[in-house]
Amino acid sequence: MRFVHSLAVALLAALPLLASAQQLTVSAAASLTDAFNEIGAKFAAVHPGVTVRFNFAASGVLLQQIRQGAPVDVFASADQETVARGIDAQLLDAGTKQDFAANSVVLIIPAEGAPLVKTLADLSNPAVKRIALGKAATVPVGRYTRQALESAGQWGALQPKFVQAESVRQVLDYVARGEAEAGFVYRTDAMLAPGKVRIALTVEGHEPVTYPVITVSASREQSLARDFIAYLSTPTAQNVLARYGFVKS
Incomplete structure (x- = not known):
C-alpha cells in the first residue's frame, strides 16, 4: 500500500508538467535544416516543457502536405509565392506572416575535375553534360533558376542537360x-560542402x-507558433542564421 501511495503522489506531482508539455511542429524549407535545428533547440531551452519538431522539404511539397491535413503549426518557406498560395487557400494566417532572412542563388561545380564555368553561357559547353536544379513547380530554388536562365536566354537550349531534383539539398548532393x-x-x-563543391558564380x-x-490556420498551438515566429527576429536566432550564411531580409 505504501508503494501505491508513493506512486500516486508521484503522479500527482507530475501532472502540472504533463499539462504544460507542448509540441510545436514546424515545416521548413530544406535550406533551413541546419540553422533551424540549432534555433529550435535554443527556443525549447527558453520554453520549458516545449518540444520543437521539424519537417524539412521543398517549400511546395510542404504546402501540399498542409493542404492534405498534415498537423503543422508553423510554415517557413524559401519563397513568397508558395506562402501567397497558402494564404489564398486560407491554409495560412496572413496576419502572422513575417520575413526573417534572405539568401542568394549560386551556380556550383564539383571542387575538382569540373569544366571551367564563369558565366551561364558556359553551361552550353559540351563538357557540361548534366546540370542539377530543383523542380520549378515545387522547389523555390528551381523557380529562381528558371527565371535566371530565361533572363539570360539559356533556358530552352539547356533543358536537355537538366537533372531535376526534389529539393535544394538533393541538387547539392548531385x-x-x-x-x-x-x-x-x-x-x-554551398557553404555546407567545402572541399566538395565550389561556387562558380552568383546568379542574377x-x-x-x-x-x-507564418502560422498554419489549423494549428492548435497558435500562441506558441507566434512565439516561435517572434523568436526568429531575436538577436540569438539572427546570429545563428548569420553563421549559416543567411542575411537579414
Whole structure:
C-alpha cells in the first residue's frame, strides 16, 4: 500500500508538467535544416516543457502536405509565392506572416575535375553534360533558376542537360558526388560542402530570395507558433542564421 501511495503522489506531482508539455511542429524549407535545428533547440531551452519538431522539404511539397491535413503549426518557406498560395487557400494566417532572412542563388561545380564555368553561357559547353536544379513547380530554388536562365536566354537550349531534383539539398548532393557537372543552389547550401563543391558564380536575373514564416490556420498551438515566429527576429536566432550564411531580409 505504501508503494501505491508513493506512486500516486508521484503522479500527482507530475501532472502540472504533463499539462504544460507542448509540441510545436514546424515545416521548413530544406535550406533551413541546419540553422533551424540549432534555433529550435535554443527556443525549447527558453520554453520549458516545449518540444520543437521539424519537417524539412521543398517549400511546395510542404504546402501540399498542409493542404492534405498534415498537423503543422508553423510554415517557413524559401519563397513568397508558395506562402501567397497558402494564404489564398486560407491554409495560412496572413496576419502572422513575417520575413526573417534572405539568401542568394549560386551556380556550383564539383571542387575538382569540373569544366571551367564563369558565366551561364558556359553551361552550353559540351563538357557540361548534366546540370542539377530543383523542380520549378515545387522547389523555390528551381523557380529562381528558371527565371535566371530565361533572363539570360539559356533556358530552352539547356533543358536537355537538366537533372531535376526534389529539393535544394538533393541538387547539392548531385554536384558534391560528381553526378552533375553544375547545379543551382543557395549560397548557404554551398557553404555546407567545402572541399566538395565550389561556387562558380552568383546568379542574377531572378526575384529576391526572401524567407517568410507564418502560422498554419489549423494549428492548435497558435500562441506558441507566434512565439516561435517572434523568436526568429531575436538577436540569438539572427546570429545563428548569420553563421549559416543567411542575411537579414
